[in-house]
Amino acid sequence: MSSINYSEKIPNNVNLADDRTLQRALEQWQPNFLSWWGDMGPDGSHGYDVYLRTAVSVDAGGWAHFDHVKMPDYRWGIFLTPGDADRRIGFGEHRGEPAWQEVPGEHRANLRRIIVTQGDTEPASVEQQRHLGLTAPSMYDLRNLFQVNVEEGRHLWAMVYLLHRYFGRDGREEAEALLDRRSGDDDNPRILGAFNERTPDWLSFFMFTYFTDRDGKFQLAALSESGFDPLARTTKFMLTEEAHHMFVGESGVSRVIQRTAQVMNELKTDDVNKLRAAGVIDLETIQRYINFHYSVTIDLFGADHSSNAATFYSSGLKGRYEEGKRDDDHRLDNQTYRLLDVTDGRLVEREVPMLNAMNEVLRDDYIKDSMAGVNRWNKVLEKAGVDFRLSVPHKAFNRQIGTFAGVRVAPDGRIVSDREWQARQNEWLPSAEDRAFVASLMGRVAEPGKFANWIAPPAIGINRQPVDFEYVRFN
Numbered sequence: 001m002s003s004i005n006y007s008e009k010i011p012n013n014v015n016l017a018d019d020r021t022l023q024r025a026l027e028q029w030q031p032n033f034l035s036w037w038g039d040m041g042p043d044g045s046h047g048y049d050v051y052l053r054t055a056v057s058v059d060a061g062g063w064a065h066f067d068h069v070k071m072p073d074y075r076w077g078i079f080l081t082p083g084d085a086d087r088r089i090g091f092g093e094h095r096g097e098p099a100w101q102e103v104p105g106e107h108r109a110n111l112r113r114i115i116v117t118q119g120d121t122e123p124a125s126v127e128q129q130r131h132l133g134l135t136a137p138s139m140y141d142l143r144n145l146f147q148v149n150v151e152e153g154r155h156l157w158a159m160v161y162l163l164h165r166y167f168g169r170d171g172r173e174e175a176e177a178l179l180d181r182r183s184g185d186d187d188n189p190r191i192l193g194a195f196n197e198r199t200p201d202w203l204s205f206f207m208f209t210y211f212t213d214r215d216g217k218f219q220l221a222a223l224s225e226s227g228f229d230p231l232a233r234t235t236k237f238m239l240t241e242e243a244h245h246m247f248v249g250e251s252g253v254s255r256v257i258q259r260t261a262q263v264m265n266e267l268k269t270d271d272v273n274k275l276r277a278a279g280v281i282d283l284e285t286i287q288r289y290i291n292f293h294y295s296v297t298i299d300l301f302g303a304d305h306s307s308n309a310a311t312f313y314s315s316g317l318k319g320r321y322e323e324g325k326r327d328d329d330h331r332l333d334n335q336t337y338r339l340l341d342v343t344d345g346r347l348v349e350r351e352v353p354m355l356n357a358m359n360e361v362l363r364d365d366y367i368k369d370s371m372a373g374v375n376r377w378n379k380v381l382e383k384a385g386v387d388f389r390l391s392v393p394h395k396a397f398n399r400q401i402g403t404f405a406g407v408r409v410a411p412d413g414r415i416v417s418d419r420e421w422q423a424r425q426n427e428w429l430p431s432a433e434d435r436a437f438v439a440s441l442m443g444r445v446a447e448p449g450k451f452a453n454w455i456a457p458p459a460i461g462i463n464r465q466p467v468d469f470e471y472v473r474f475n
């Protein structure tokens with residue numbers, strides 16, 4: 001069961017051939033997916049041979065096979081982590097009951113909504129990143145971008161399989177709609193805010209894969225606890241792919257910082273104008289990009305106080321991050337959680353029933369995880385002897401969702417007047433000028449082993465290949 005059948009039109013490890021109706025429905029969706037990829041996938045990339053990894057098995061170790069492939073020939077398919085026949089639900093009112101192999105009628109609407117919301121983010125990020133290939137800072141980075149793109153395409157397949165297999169006609173309609181919405185479109189946008197933002201340059205791309213793909217990690221981890229077993233198994237396999245996306249982000253930002261610190265030392269300056277003139281990105285601008293991507297991403301966890309989130313947990317649909325490793329009762333009926341609130345113009349803590357704060361619980365776990373990487377970036381600065389330190393802004397900064405929506409909060413957590421916000425927002429968020437400067441550095445570097453001036457080369461290549469390997473053949 002753990003090996004993947006590549007002899008079929010749609011590679012899978014779910015015995016698709018045994019279910020003719022489902023197979024036919026998915027084979028009808030496949031050309032629509034490919035035409036979406038043709039329209040909205042990586043711009044101008046169709047003839048390239050790209051050194052990509054493809055899943056060959058779903059076992060924890062060694063599932064990846066690397067080879068040069070033309071991206072439209074990538075074998076997108078349906079891969080679920082092997083099931084455990086005795087699996088039991090680990091949390092909520094149904095804790096201890098056998099995990100569901102079919103969708104329980106009373107949870108159908110909520111499960112469909114969860115799957116559609118997750119599914120919508122996958123093609124959205126491909127759309128957001130579609131022009132970046134034209135300005136890749138190296139062949140190595142170009143390959144990483146394309147790897148992320150094809151895997152987000154496969155994540156869409158993962159959710160579409162669940163919709164087709166378990167949700168009948170309305171599932172098929174939702175699968176079509178996933179190909180119709182467009183990131184940033186006025187009339188038919190993607191469902192969640194961060195997935196309608198632009199990813200116009202490579203600093204944004206690295207920030208996106210560091211912060212926003214990490215939201216993906218936490219959402220998928222919470223869904224991998226689900227009582228609905230097929231959802232748990234498909235998200236578990238998606239998590240193995242997600243790890244590489246976050247690596248691309250963390251190492252990408254790290255290399256930008258490394259290069260900036262190097263030039264700061266060479267020129268013995270921290271003067272923004274001198275550094276920009278030398279063609280590297282000043283640390284203040286990097287901090288503003290962090291502030292933007294972090295605040296937009298933590299909105300994705302939803303309102304801090306949410307009865308839907310309580311229902312999702314209590315009914316066993318969506319667990320906590322690493323639910324199985326926690327030693328409480330996994331029902332949380334009488335537990336409380338401390339939330340931040342705004343009273344009389346001040347931020348104050350307030351205790352609420354934990355079930356209603358499940359979005360905040362997941363957001364706080366995410367915050368811890370994302371701060372760890374920022375600390376690793378600071379090590380790069382420390383090692384280079386540069387005093388500047390990067391940080392994530394206060395969680396109330398620049399929020400559009402929940403209690404802090406519409407409240408003006410500085411990155412240090414002070415509530416500020418509208419006037420101070422207007423006067424200082426260019427210190428706190430990327431200004432039009434910052435974005436124009438970063439854009440001015442973008443230009444394709446396409447020779448093996450060559451890197452744009454604003455970014456350091458990686459320490460090692462992909463799959464033990466040398467850094468100057470020909471990761472992309474342009475033909």
Ligand SMILES: [Fe+2]
Pocket residue numbers: 122151152155216
């Ligand atoms: Fe994804």
Ligand SMILES: [Fe+2]
Pocket residue numbers: 152213216242245
């Ligand atoms: Fe991802």
